[in-house]
Amino acid sequence: MNNNIALSVKNLTKYFYEPETFQVLKDISFDVHKGEFLSLIGKSGSGKSTMLYVLSSMDTDYEGSLEINNVLLTGKTQNELAAFRNANIGFVFQFHYLLPEFSSLDNVMLPALKLGRKSKEEIEYDAMENLNLLGLNDQALKSANKLSGGQQQRVAIARALINNPSIIMGDEPTGNLDSKNTKIVFDIFKQLAREKGQTIITVTHDDDFAANSDRIIELQDGELLK
């Protein structure tokens, strides 16, 4: 058991069956260290997003094994995985995926309310802090569908951070952001990795973003390049 390993995949293989059987991921194995800022890059269709979903435990249809924080996630039930994600993984989707009826603040609070470790007041305080961090303090009470695309994406990032997850994963989290906001997000990620030892794994098309991260993993046709 290496306590420094945040995430470890072994012999990860995945197929798509529709419209025809196709091997997306071919025998991938790698480890990610705690506090590491990792970028997954690759061409469209290389399987990087697919791999990220497997790593996030939201896709259970794969072969091989997945361990996060030395907990074997392969073979766990949907409910166990959901509880694990709630406490340990923050995920930022390519599109914001907020609940449109709720205010930004409510959206950010949702994962913490589920976790239930803190009182509602504390959660609200934390959520406001996170929104401040992303420059959204004045949007907190607006409902999510009234925000601009960039603002929504930042709310989604604030939501991913609310439970202080040990791993934050992003599927092109800055894809919808302008360069200024991209810089803000990047700095936040970097800071979280440095100061709190949180592990960051993002899929990105932004070469600058990738170049500035600690480590780059490139996928090509379902295989690791480096």
Place this chain on the structure above:
Amino acid sequence: MIKSTNNKIAFAHLTSRLRQTMVATLSVTFGISMYIFMNGFMNGVNNITSDLSFSTLAHIRIYNDIPEDRSNLLKETANPNQVINIRSAKTIKYTEGIKNSAQIIDLLKKRQDITGVTQQVNINVFFRNGATQVNGLLSGIDVENENKLFKTSTYMTDGNWNDLNFRTDGAIIGSGLATKMSLKINDNLVVTTADGVTKSFKIIGIFNTTVAGVDNTKAYIRINTARQLLSENQSYVTDIQVNIADYNQARMVTKRIAPFVPYKVEPWQISNGQLEATSQLRDILAIAVSLTILIVAGFGIYNIMNMTVNEKIREIAILKAMGYASKDIVEIFLTQSIVIGIAGGMVGILLGFLISFGVNHVPFRIATLQTLPMTYYIKDYSLAFIFGLITTFVAGYLPARKASNIDPVTIIRG
């Protein structure tokens, strides 16, 4: 904490798309109100039809039948190799009518399942008015009990039923008979029995049951007058008519009382087979209609609820990605279903009642009816409500459970 969060999400879903919520609620409302209305109407029609059928027919009739055929006296003892020839064998009825009626009536009145007993002396007679002569039935009756069993007083078109109590020579005749013989109230009606006895009656009332066979041939007189006409004593009757609480139980009750009554006891199903057939067919029809409504309304509700859940399926995936468990998802959607079910159910009950009430006031003046018939059974209303709740529950639960059990990515990827 988490419960209130789930409720908050459910409430947000319900209020964010009010139109959709309204449509779902309305589909429940519509199903429930239609079920209530159709059942009330069918039951009303059924009850009226039974009432009409039993307007001249009692549930059980006791009378002196021709005895069993025992003309072949040697049947049981004879050697099969012998040839027997009995000529001109006849079944003879030694007694007419029921002699010890008071005793039988006492016995019947003690029983819990019997709601009404009346005695009749029915005589086949000729009615005469000058040159016109009509074959018919003169029915000597017990004024009060006859009315209790057959509600005869409600069929009176002229005169008063209870007046028969005060006129020993009074007669109440059918409307058809009155027309045929050109008779009005206060006219005289001459009656001739098979034995040749003739007596004149004063017409004090005219009734109309809308059953032509009765209206054209029947006349009521007091039972004692009828006994006099036949020179019979005070306990003589030809028929004892019995009504019971539930007419469908007539066969059972017959079986129970027959051993104590030395005469023929006949339930209505035996004397009127066609009535039994129509009665059962009506019941089957009622069940078929109500089942059809249940199924159609059920599918309608299911469809709408299913649609509601499917529209939110992406949010299910997001909630799961954030760590919400299957039971949270199911709870969120069940809360919505139940709210829709209860709201739709309550409005449905109200709407169903209003529709029933409205239809119940549509004029329908045929036979003894004034408006369309309707029933308001609590049973129908509560069944409809429970059914609505169950359907919405299932319709919310199944798709939510399905959605909560798949990988969130499968939904997000599309």
